[in-house]
Amino acid sequence: MSPLYRATHYGMKNSVGYLIRRSTNLILPQMEGLFADESLTFSQWTVLMALREWGQSTAADVARHICHDAGSLTRILDELEGRGLITRVRSETDRRVVALTLTTKGLSTVENLLPRVVEFWNGLLGDFSHPEVKLLIKLLTRLVAAAGEQRILPRRRRAFSAPQHENDLGRRQRRGQQP
Amino acid sequence: MSPLYRATHYGMKNSVGYLIRRSTNLILPQMEGLFADESLTFSQWTVLMALREWGQSTAADVARHICHDAGSLTRILDELEGRGLITRVRSETDRRVVALTLTTKGLSTVENLLPRVVEFWNGLLGDFSHPEVKLLIKLLTRLVAAAGEQRILPRRRRAFSAPQHENDLGRRQRRGQQP
DNA sequence: ACTATATCGCTGCCCAAGCAATGATTGCTT
DNA sequence: AAGCAATCATTGCTTGGGCAGCGATATAGT
Numbered sequence: 001m002s003p004l005y006r007a008t009h010y011g012m013k014n015s016v017g018y019l020i021r022r023s024t025n026l027i028l029p030q031m032e033g034l035f036a037d038e039s040l041t042f043s044q045w046t047v048l049m050a051l052r053e054w055g056q057s058t059a060a061d062v063a064r065h066i067c068h069d070a071g072s073l074t075r076i077l078d079e080l081e082g083r084g085l086i087t088r089v090r091s092e093t094d095r096r097v098v099a100l101t102l103t104t105k106g107l108s109t110v111e112n113l114l115p116r117v118v119e120f121w122n123g124l125l126g127d128f129s130h131p132e133v134k135l136l137i138k139l140l141t142r143l144v145a146a147a148g149e150q151r152i153l154p155r156r157r158r159a160f161s162a163p164q165h166e167n168d169l170g171r172r173q174r175r176g177q178q179p
Numbered sequence: 180m181s182p183l184y185r186a187t188h189y190g191m192k193n194s195v196g197y198l199i200r201r202s203t204n205l206i207l208p209q210m211e212g213l214f215a216d217e218s219l220t221f222s223q224w225t226v227l228m229a230l231r232e233w234g235q236s237t238a239a240d241v242a243r244h245i246c247h248d249a250g251s252l253t254r255i256l257d258e259l260e261g262r263g264l265i266t267r268v269r270s271e272t273d274r275r276v277v278a279l280t281l282t283t284k285g286l287s288t289v290e291n292l293l294p295r296v297v298e299f300w301n302g303l304l305g306d307f308s309h310p311e312v313k314l315l316i317k318l319l320t321r322l323v324a325a326a327g328e329q330r331i332l333p334r335r336r337r338a339f340s341a342p343q344h345e346n347d348l349g350r351r352q353r354r355g356q357q358p
Numbered sequence: 359a360c361t362a363t364a365t366c367g368c369t370g371c372c373c374a375a376g377c378a379a380t381g382a383t384t385g386c387t388t
Numbered sequence: 389a390a391g392c393a394a395t396c397a398t399t400g401c402t403t404g405g406g407c408a409g410c411g412a413t414a415t416a417g418t
Contacts, residue, residue, distance in 0.1 A: 016300065016312070019204060019319035024203045025246035026326035029194060043374085045202075060396060067204035072375045096396040098385045104396090118198075121196065122412055124325050132318065133195070139307075139315045140198035146303050147205035208376090222404085238367060251405045253368055274365040275413050 001036055016143070027124070034116050038109065043068065048110045051086065051102040058097045085109060195322070206303070213295050217288065222247065223255055227289045230265065230281040237276045324328060 032042045040048075043066075050062050059077060063070040074130030077100065080086045091097045102110070126131055211221045219227075222245075229241050238256060242249040256279065259265045264285030270276045281289070304312055 016304070016316060016319065017210065017323055019316065019323055020199060020202055022246050023319060023323050023326060027199070027272075030326070031196065041374085045198075058396080059398095064274060066260070067201050067377050070397075071377075071399075075374090077397095094384070094396085098397065121194070124322070125195070127321060127325060128318075134324070135314070136318045137195060137198065139311065139318070140195065140202060142203050142306060143303070143315070144205060145197055146306060147202055147209070220404085237366080238368095248370075248406050249367075250407075256367095273414070275368085277367065319394090 031117070031120065035113060038113060040109075040113070041076075043072075045074055045110075045113070046081060046169060047073070047080065048085065048102065048106055051100060052107065052110050056099050058091075058103050059100060060097070062100065080106070192343070193313060210296070210299065214292060215298060219288075219292070220255070220352070223259060224289075226252070226255055226259065227264065227281065227285060231277055231286065231289050235278050235280050237270075238279060241279065259285070321350075 028042060032082075035042065035045050047062060047065050050065055051057060052063075059073055060070060063073045066073075068136045077086065077088065081088055084103055087103055089099045089101065091099050128136070207221060210224075214221065214224050225245055226241060229244055233244075238250060238252055241247075242252045245252075256265065256267065259290060260267055263282055266280045266282055268278045268280065270278050308316070
């Protein structure tokens with residue numbers, strides 16, 4: 001209830017959103033450089049990491065976990081499959097889904113690149129103590145959870161005066177259960 | 180020095196990068212919805228906020244603060260100027276730069292929208308205590324600072340085996356002082 | 359004073375990512 | 389069983405943002 005932010009005091013440099021956006025725009029291009037010699041996009045890297053993490057998975061699942069558009073993901077998978085890094089196998093039980101698996105080549109690619117990424121992050125978080133990192137992760141996890149909840153329930157949002165113009169949340173509501 | 184991450188234990192769901200990307204992809208579209216009835220993009224909103232924050236500024240400055248490409252910013256400014264939200268005035272002392280100012284209309288637009296944004300963030304951070312928010316902000320600020328330092332000095336990066344292929348960091352080095 | 363280099367704003371171009379629509383499939387409801 | 393809604397993967401379309409290049413200007417080096 002107690003408002004954490006006041007409009008009058010609201011400043012960009014102190015806003016969480018600003019900081020997150022800024023860190024994304026700063027860090028992401030740098031990471032992109034890490035995979036340049038493997039000609040891997042950051043998004044492609046993320047997909048490979050997701051498969052390494054959760055083993056076999058489906059495209060829709062990966063898209064949800066990465067918060068990535070499913071349409072774009074299809075093209076990424078095309079590329080990765082063409083290079084022999086993953087395999088696509090139509091599921092037998094549910095013939096809609098395609099099971100994604102990391103090939104041995106794909107796995108070794110990830111394993112080769114991973115130390116580089118780890119080292120990059122160690123450098124980035126060099127000034128952070130171990131508990132601080134854990135704290136940051138914990139806070140961000142909670143933030144993501146809160147943002148996720150707000151997204152899953154697109155209707156009945158009374159937080160802000162609902163925008164109901166041309167191209168607003170109507171699109172997003174399509175994903176929901178609303179007709 | 181002490182490594183915060185180990186490659187063997189490295190998991191996506193615990194990685195700061197993953198969380199930041201995820202929160203961006205979750206939060207940003209939601210914020211976009213906040214400005215839909217004003218037909219404002221999130222980037223446009225950010226520019227207006229930046230001008231409100233720092234008063235008069237130049238395009239290059241704003242681009243740097245927002246971590247946004249200067250080229251794209253030009254088009255955003257075109258749009259905002261066309262709508263009478265900002266003014267572009269060529270500087271007298273340095274005729275390269277263009278001074279950006281928020282018009283009264285632009286200022287009122289920001290002020291009208293701001294409570295909505297504040298409310299949105301209050302909802303998002305509802306589970307956070309005040310100190311927690313301050314902590315998150317402090318940690319993110321440090322992260323941004325670290326990422327910024329690493330970017331400003333593109334040369335002499337021994338963190339990872341320097342990729343020197345076709346389209347790698349050469350682009351990024353262009354920003355530096357290197358010829 | 360003159361050249362070289364950097365900066366500024368701007369434009370054209372390209373690519374990645376999101377949106378909408380589609381066909382196939384599955385599950386739910388009645 | 390039968391219709392209806394939801395899900396899945398995929399494709400075309402559109403857009404937003406990054407990159408390279410440009411002319412104009414400013415500054416540093418000599």
